[in-house]
Amino acid sequence: DTGVSQNPRHKITKRGQNVTFRCDPISEHNRLYWYRQTLGQGPEFLTYFQNEAQLEKSRLLSDRFSAERPKGSFSTLEIQRTEQGDSAMYLCASSLGLAAISTDTQYFGPGTRLTVL
């Protein structure tokens, strides 16, 4: 068990550019989640996948954001035409996706810190 990994750890970009982040979940974890954390706030849910299917998207996820999880393994989160308000830490988490949610713990990666200049 190597944990959830995210790349890159830091990204600095100019406003208007596109960026893509990658998340590799714990192997055999069926569920994968994306959260966004801004300074001084707790993480906020963005979206989640059950295997390759994206089952829920938050209203925070504007049409500039797109997430994929091809083949139900790693996931990518792309932000098009970045804005300064997109500056945040983007966190990925994974879980087994058990039917008994009492035992389905979300394990978080270290995050990707995005700075939009």
Place this chain on the structure above:
Amino acid sequence: AQSVTQPDIHITVSEGASLELRCNYSYGATPYLFWYVQSPGQGLQLLLKYFSGDTLVQGIKGFEAEFKRSQSSFNLRKPSVHWSDAAEYFCAFLTGGGNKLTFGTGTQLKVEL
């Protein structure tokens, strides 16, 4: 509205002193509650969770939390704080049918030596 409130943004305690971090929730039913800790450069680490049963929950690193339905609270405690406990602590609960965590704004803990 479903929400989690952590009233204390910053708390400073001396090493060896006891600690209590407050968490209040607003939810229509009995929530599934969590405490996570976040250190700089680290991901969120689960300290403990409550789903049902015994209202006093034991976690890792010597932490415990008590669920009080009458007060809508789930406060985190530790009898003796270590300098390595300095971090940000988040209370959260599961919503959306168990598919997403709703977090509080966090409490930053500073430990004085």
